[in-house]
Amino acid sequence: MILLIRKLLCLFFCLILVSFQTKADSLSEKIQQTAFSQEWLALVHYQPTWYQTYKSSIDSDNFFLAPDGKTNPKHELEATLRLFQSNDTTKQCLFPARYLFLKQHNFIQNNFVNCPDYQSFQKDLNPNGITFIFTDAYMNNPASLFGHTLMRTDAPKEKTQLMAYGMNYGAWVDEKTAGALYALYGLTGGYYGGFTVKPYYSVINMYNNIENRDIWEYQLQLTPDEQAFYVAHLWEVGQTQTRYYFFTKNCSYLLMEVLDAVRPSLKLAQSFPLQTVPLDTVKAVAGKEGLLQSENYRPSRQRRITYRYEQMSPTEKEALKDLLFHDDFSKTNALSAPQKAAVLDTAYEYVQYQWIKQDILLDDYRAKSFQILKERRKMTLLSTEEEIKGVSPLLSHDSMRIQGAFGTHQGKTYAEVKWRPAYHALTDSAIGLSPESEIQFLETVFRYYTQKKRLYLQEITLLKISSFSPYSLLFKPLSYQIETGIKREKNFKTKTEKLMYSLSGGSGLTFSLTSHMSIYGLVNSVFQYGGKAMPHHFGVGIGVSSGILYHRQNWQTQIEGKYWLSDNEMIRKTSIKGEISYHLARNWAIGTSYEGQKRVGGYENDFRIFLNRYF
Amino acid sequence: MKKLMLASVGFVLLASGSALAHDSTGCGLGSMAWRGQSGMLPQLLAVTTNGLFGSQTFGISTGTSGCDPNGRITGGTQKMFLTFLENNMEQFAFDASRGEGETLVAVAGILNVPVEKVATVSKEHFNEIFSSQNVEVVAVAEEVLTLLNLQVA
Numbered sequence: 001m002i003l004l005i006r007k008l009l010c011l012f013f014c015l016i017l018v019s020f021q022t023k024a025d026s027l028s029e030k031i032q033q034t035a036f037s038q039e040w041l042a043l044v045h046y047q048p049t050w051y052q053t054y055k056s057s058i059d060s061d062n063f064f065l066a067p068d069g070k071t072n073p074k075h076e077l078e079a080t081l082r083l084f085q086s087n088d089t090t091k092q093c094l095f096p097a098r099y100l101f102l103k104q105h106n107f108i109q110n111n112f113v114n115c116p117d118y119q120s121f122q123k124d125l126n127p128n129g130i131t132f133i134f135t136d137a138y139m140n141n142p143a144s145l146f147g148h149t150l151m152r153t154d155a156p157k158e159k160t161q162l163m164a165y166g167m168n169y170g171a172w173v174d175e176k177t178a179g180a181l182y183a184l185y186g187l188t189g190g191y192y193g194g195f196t197v198k199p200y201y202s203v204i205n206m207y208n209n210i211e212n213r214d215i216w217e218y219q220l221q222l223t224p225d226e227q228a229f230y231v232a233h234l235w236e237v238g239q240t241q242t243r244y245y246f247f248t249k250n251c252s253y254l255l256m257e258v259l260d261a262v263r264p265s266l267k268l269a270q271s272f273p274l275q276t277v278p279l280d281t282v283k284a285v286a287g288k289e290g291l292l293q294s295e296n297y298r299p300s301r302q303r304r305i306t307y308r309y310e311q312m313s314p315t316e317k318e319a320l321k322d323l324l325f326h327d328d329f330s331k332t333n334a335l336s337a338p339q340k341a342a343v344l345d346t347a348y349e350y351v352q353y354q355w356i357k358q359d360i361l362l363d364d365y366r367a368k369s370f371q372i373l374k375e376r377r378k379m380t381l382l383s384t385e386e387e388i389k390g391v392s393p394l395l396s397h398d399s400m401r402i403q404g405a406f407g408t409h410q411g412k413t414y415a416e417v418k419w420r421p422a423y424h425a426l427t428d429s430a431i432g433l434s435p436e437s438e439i440q441f442l443e444t445v446f447r448y449y450t451q452k453k454r455l456y457l458q459e460i461t462l463l464k465i466s467s468f469s470p471y472s473l474l475f476k477p478l479s480y481q482i483e484t485g486i487k488r489e490k491n492f493k494t495k496t497e498k499l500m501y502s503l504s505g506g507s508g509l510t511f512s513l514t515s516h517m518s519i520y521g522l523v524n525s526v527f528q529y530g531g532k533a534m535p536h537h538f539g540v541g542i543g544v545s546s547g548i549l550y551h552r553q554n555w556q557t558q559i560e561g562k563y564w565l566s567d568n569e570m571i572r573k574t575s576i577k578g579e580i581s582y583h584l585a586r587n588w589a590i591g592t593s594y595e596g597q598k599r600v601g602g603y604e605n606d607f608r609i610f611l612n613r614y615f
Numbered sequence: 616m617k618k619l620m621l622a623s624v625g626f627v628l629l630a631s632g633s634a635l636a637h638d639s640t641g642c643g644l645g646s647m648a649w650r651g652q653s654g655m656l657p658q659l660l661a662v663t664t665n666g667l668f669g670s671q672t673f674g675i676s677t678g679t680s681g682c683d684p685n686g687r688i689t690g691g692t693q694k695m696f697l698t699f700l701e702n703n704m705e706q707f708a709f710d711a712s713r714g715e716g717e718t719l720v721a722v723a724g725i726l727n728v729p730v731e732k733v734a735t736v737s738k739e740h741f742n743e744i745f746s747s748q749n750v751e752v753v754a755v756a757e758e759v760l761t762l763l764n765l766q767v768a
Contacts, residue, residue, distance in 0.1 A: 124688070199688055348709055352705055370745070
């Protein structure tokens with residue numbers, strides 16, 4: 001009997017030992033499995049590297065608990081588990097999302113510690129939805145040429161989104177850094193990026209009212225749990241810094257990683273391994289099944305003024321002009337009540353615009369806006385708020401473009417491939433984008449001459465930016481164009497063709513002829529370096545150019561003539577070019593182009609037909 | 616010749632340099648013309664509140680930024696209301712004169728008053744709320760609260 005009891009006891013202890021052993025085994029197995037799960041990888045912002053390991057995008061040391069946490073998901077998970085089994089509540093307070101993660105995966109059961117700072121953050125943000133925000137391009141600031149994205153935790157009550165919070169990821173820019181250095185730092189990771197939270201009214205004021213940029217709001221379908229997790233994760237990454245790269249790890253990219261952390265199945269970040277164009281991220285978000293709930297448009301102040309002005313009758317326009325430029329309200333009294341209200345409201349917004357542009361002095365601004373409001377308040381309640389419809393940027397063509405073309409150059413036929421990673425040309429479809437501006441980045445052209453059977457690198461446009469906003473009674477923007485890159489040019493005297501570098505820029509004005517057509521004129525300057533293929537190796541020139549832009553539905557056309565003056569005969573020339581394209585579908589277009597130039601010793605003609613594919 | 620070259624290079628630099636002009640992060644905007652002459656909210660409060668706002672304990676130290684260093688609107692109703700008005704004065708004045716608009720909805724939300732009431736009162740009493748073109752934000756806030764017959768903390 002005793003023997004039996006002993007045996008049983010032995011068995012009992014053995015079982016306990018074994019169960020301890022298996023428990024330890026199963027924990028390490030579970031850690032191994034969980035550490036490489038999509039959820040954990042997304043939460044710590046790990047991205048796979050080319051040599052089959054992981055590296056987190058976040059650069060701050062304080063974001064990692066294990067010494068090698070930046071590159072080791074497993075050690076980081078173990079260290080996180082240790083943290084939440086320890087008494088270090090201060091540190092625990094920094095990682096509310098990791099706590100939620102551990103709890104969801106049954107690693108821990110205890111409640112989250114008491115963290116007053118985090119709790120007030122939670123209470124302030126208290127989301128009733130999460131909205132992804134896109135602001136379109138701001139042509140006056142190169143850093144904003146591609147648009148911008150941010151996120152909003154929606155305010156609890158309907159229609160009070162002014163009191164919601166915008167979450168922005170951006171570079172911490174040293175305001176003293178000069179222009180070129182700023183660009184260099186921005187491109188090469190010289191700045192750190194970080195998250196900031198600010199009231200949504202500030203976002204609207206900044207983008208809609210000061211920078212005159214349209215805002216598009218995309219409400220996301222996230223569950224209350226996901227929204228809470230978003231806030232928790234925002235708190236975690238809000239304490240961190242990450243090197244900022246203008247084209248890759250930029251304002252939009254980190255938001256993709258944050259959304260991945262909230263819903264790991266989205267895998268948004270992996271769609272942007274090379275370049276992150278803000279508009280592309282909006283499309284990626286909208287393209288995920290079950291993520292997009294609704295789209296809302298907040299037109300910029302300039303758009304609101306323009307829209308109202310275009311709706312006005314000639315008498316309303318006259319009354320508005322008198323009011324704005326001669327301080328004369330008399331003509332408004334002859335108008336019907338709705339007309340008068342429209343004129344006063346437009347005038348008020350315009351005076352605000354003038355003040356921000358610093359076109360008027362503070363005293364004049366105050367006096368005038370006050371006078372307008374006093375007139376306005378006398379009128380009975382009359383709604384002038386009408387919905388301005390914008391064309392959704394989701395309908396625009398994608399930003400990468402491949403063009404295949406056949407052409408003849410001086411009678412010699414060729415086939416050509418053009419590749420452009422970003423973003424938009426004046427002859428691409430303007431649906432959902434501005435028809436007045438273009439940004440072409442790194443466009444690379446290879447040309448194959450069929451008779452010679454030779455392939456040439458024909459051209460690389462490093463950057464080309466054009467802005468042709470029409471000059472009008474109310475808005476007086478300067479048009480400009482900057483272009484730099486290398487291109488094969490022929491020296492007619494030596495009969496050699498070489499790649500030459502050039503940098504040119506100019507500014508001028510654009511006028512609308514009809515609602516579909518505008519005409520522009522610029523004064524330009526150029527620097528060109530051609531090495532041995534060019535007299536004196538390099539030269540400079542000044543010149544003028546003029547062109548016509550035409551956009552209608554699926555058609556877009558640009559015709560441009562240029563004249564250059566220079567003592568260098570490689571630069572002194574007259575050229576004309578025209579391009580017409582037709583959009584077959586959102587991401588397909590066909591077209592034809594002609595370019596002719598005349599220089600000392602000869603002329604060149606180039607004619608092509610092409611097919612564009614965007615993706 | 617050299618000058619021309621410099622000019623064309625300078626042009627490009629100029630264009631990229633304007634990138635500095637705006638830092639779209641952080642809070643507070645430089646455009647708020649009706650913010651009040653002296654700019655600093657605590658001073659205004661000291662001069663004009665006369666006890667209406669009850670305790671003077673909310674010493675706002677962030678100046679004109681419109682939000683605390685964490686970017687959030689904190690504090691009680693009156694501080695939220697002031698902060699909101701300070702940053703949206705022009706739009707609020709516009710909406711008040713019309714009797715409609717998003718800022719009226721926001722104010723109604725902050726003060727927990729029906730939107731219609733805020734709209735009607737603001738339009739009807741526009742001249743009292745905005746007594747002059749140099750009106751200060753605290754005076755505006757004070758008048759709105761008086762008209763709505765509100766005592767807020």
